[in-house]
Amino acid sequence: MSYSYGTLRPMTTDTPARLLQLLSLLQTPREWPGGELADRLGVSRRTVRRDIDRLRELGYPVQATKGADGGYRLVAGKAMPPLVLDDEEAVAIAVGLRAGAGHAVEGVDEASVRALAKLEQVLPSRLRHRVSTLQAATTPLTSGDGATVAPETLTVMASAVAGQERLRFAYRSGDGTESRRLTEPYRLVSTGRRWYLVAYDLDRADWRTFRVDRVSDPLATGARFSPRELPTGSAAEYLRQSMYRRQETYEFDVTFAAPVEFVVARLPAWLGPPEPVDEHSCRLRATAGDSVEWLALRLALVDCEFTVHEPPELLGYVRELGERLTRAGKAPDRLTD
Amino acid sequence: MSYSYGTLRPMTTDTPARLLQLLSLLQTPREWPGGELADRLGVSRRTVRRDIDRLRELGYPVQATKGADGGYRLVAGKAMPPLVLDDEEAVAIAVGLRAGAGHAVEGVDEASVRALAKLEQVLPSRLRHRVSTLQAATTPLTSGDGATVAPETLTVMASAVAGQERLRFAYRSGDGTESRRLTEPYRLVSTGRRWYLVAYDLDRADWRTFRVDRVSDPLATGARFSPRELPTGSAAEYLRQSMYRRQETYEFDVTFAAPVEFVVARLPAWLGPPEPVDEHSCRLRATAGDSVEWLALRLALVDCEFTVHEPPELLGYVRELGERLTRAGKAPDRLTD
DNA sequence: CCCTATAGGTCAGATCATGTCCTATTCCTA
């Protein structure tokens, strides 16, 4: 286990540097006796106590166990202290966040992309390799409708939104036409499993929404702008209206042969809760913007009997999947072994 | 957007505090002109330059854009700088890591748990609420075989391993008998989707492996120990042997009607690659420790025709799932609407 | 009861950090 900023420079007479180093040491989940800290930091025991005091004044709650076998330890406080991660931990977080970027939880997703952007901004390049390699090894849950979002695209966009920099990218619209866009990015929004960028399109001189999976080669130009006011309240609201106008959603209607609680625990929360029909079944009517393939798998994952009422496409795909599995489950013609 | 340590204490004459604050400001993915930094930090422009110099000496690569519209910005260096996260980002990372704890990527998983433990050690309590609430809203991919691992259990264990503290917990063994264990935890290992603790059992005076999903009420006692030497090389190796002895795995054998590349991209990498049969099909023989239900879903997600050869249980479950989906896809008897 | 931890006070001397000057350099824009 290597704590980069803890062990790299053992001889530093610089106070602020020592404080950072101390913070990094204390973040290891264990007890640190004052003597050991003094050794590691190359200062006297008294100074360590003073440093700990300073950390406390700064708001980091350092807990001390008195008596023999005592020591210091960083505990939960009222604000987040700076996280000191070693290489592997940083990679793990990056991979985790990138994997989650596809099918995120409502309310966390854009914060998660922001965190990812922050992390990747400072991620050493040798770790970048490992992240992309490992990410390639991850199998996303997506049912292969091809509309996967590159995490790089998301982070570039998030940086541009945060930094108020103009964003240029290539866009492939719904009917397949390609175009290049120069925009003032306003906000990233995710609905269910899909990401959208709400931005002011400078060429068209109007607000637009872009599906992130149709964006390629995003580039923050570096030019700053002062944000315009979005005509319709929030970005999420604007997106909702825009999607509604374009009919990019469909309604579905399914009955499950299981109690509401059972179903609710096995479906993404953003679909909303089903309404109970009776004690042993419930019915879900909702709107989805995702492909029917994905929805069908989601339904299969619920792991109970169900019936599809709407839409016909979903019905068709469920039937097809059922037949495929039935074929797969037939006693196999023995292959050559 | 609130940067806790950036805005909480505007008047501080303390240099180390100011450096941390500066680090936090620079972590926003944007350009910061020196004047603005000077204002925010309440010091002169010259001092800001000096601080930036100090950060650079500490190893944080601060990039400066010269000329009009220039500014400072933190870029990737050779080591990870401490991450300064705001509340939402911290929550997002925690939720992401907890969600990923179930079905992690090989090679990242235990680092991911370590990172989670580090983060939760210092996560303010008000954020803890949000994390658990949001996590409840997440639907794990697990096919409901009940063997889900509580992230809290994992983090407590990871802390105990890192801090070399004795660990006490209740264990429900395979045949259902309950027992209390006092152990010296050695390493956490994950295989595929399941977590194991390799530890020295003090009562039995021997090494044991424990399935984490069968552990409850884990408690780090606080008592330290000096790690013993594991008789068999690495923890992963020990676990493999232990599982082999107990026959906790099964072999499966499936043929896909799709090229190797197609299948490989849609299956977890730790299953290993299938071997090509011909240009349009390939066959996968591997060992799984997971439930057949989970494996069946994984196969369905591959989204191509396939045939199950072994084992019979898998064959049965695939057939059952297929029939259920076929029933679900039948033209529904119209319910009362 | 003793040992070993943290906790904190005081003091002198060395060190460090700050703001205000100054000039050099680079880049964008007009």
Next chain:
DNA sequence: TAGGAATAGGACATGATCTGACCTATAGGG
């Protein structure tokens, strides 16, 4: 092509700060 605005950095005097070496008080474990 000239000008403006930004970073970069040297010099210096003043004042604050930091450190180590003393010291005592207090709490827990064996």
